[in-house]
Amino acid sequence: MTEQLPERKLPECWGHRGASARFPENTMASFEAAIRDGVDGIESDVHVSKDGVIVMFHDPTLGRTTNFTGVIKECNWYGPDGMEHARTKKEPKQSIPTFAETVTLLMKPENLHIHLDVDIKVMNDPQQLFPLMHSVISSYPQWETQLAPRVLLGIWHPRFLQPAKDILPYCRRSCISFSLWLAKEYLWNDIDCLSIWYKALASSEGKRFREDVKKSGKKLLVFTVNEPEHFVEMVRWGVNGIITDVPNQWLELRSALEKNYDATMLKYNSRLFLYTNPTFYWPFTFLIQRLAEYFLKRWGGPLNVPLSIVGKTGQTVRTIE
Secondary structure (H helix, E strand, C coil): CCCCCCCCCCCEEEEECCCCCCCCCCCHHHHHHHHHHCCCEEEEEEEECCCCCEEECCCCECCCCECCCCEHHHCCCCCCCCHHHCCECCCCCCCCCEHHHHHHHHCCHHHCCCEEEEEECCCCCHHHHHHHHHHHHCCCCCHHHHCHHHEEEEECCHHHHHHHHHHCCCCEEEEEECCHHHHHHHHHHHCCEEEEEHHHHCCHHHHHHHHHHHHHCCEEEEECCCCHHHHHHHHHHCCCEEEECCHHHHHHHHHHHHHCHHHHHHHCCCCCHHHHCHHHCHHHHHHHHHHHHHHHHHHHCCCCCCCEEECCCCCEEEECC
16 A cells, blocks of 8 residues: 655755756845745855845855856945846846845745745854844844744854854854764754755765754755755655755655655665765765865864854954853
């Protein structure tokens, strides 16, 4: 008899930079498409302009995805040459959305169920970024009940933890990491959720990590998953949410699982990709995790000061006792 388990909790769907496979990443068109698809949440990235505007953008520089060049923190948002006039290279051409515009989208009555995972890039200064975020969030009526619970702060570097607690205490915190060791060593005790590169979880160490997350009561999100067989493996692993460039595809597969779990799992029952794809093997995942550690230190300062507030230069400027 076909197993029907309506109580089964399948992973949530989070649109990575919106519906970024179909629309320019981190744009209103991409966010709106993901919402139309039926996502549970949107993942996006933030940087701050020279004149203090939070923009939804992945890279620290503009050149890869727009017709502008330059480092975001050195460019103004407003003005004749401001980033407000930039447009994406990918069609349909879009402007760069601000954090305020994104929050306005989430505060529409029809979108009050949508969550926002804010990827806090380590190039930011938390003492600048977080007050700006608070100003935007707290400007909405009933923000404490209707908005704040839906904002997840994605933190890579431990120097962002104490400022997040001090300035945005009402927001849940997530550890974003390619490295299981970094997540456990520096961020584990101060976060509600873990957002982990899913290939790092395919090993025996990854299995133990998944078990530890479950025992702790924290949520586990995985990024960036785009293949049907990989979606199904995440279901087997029991993750809480999948961050994907193709939210419509995961939502379609999730619907099929809800209707007929056994038959759908059987359709994608091949797990050979875990053994035939070299990116799931220890040498590759170890290299990526070490590179992640290197870049975090390079861009964010030393990692071994989890209770310190670190300035723009990466130097400790005040230590929390």
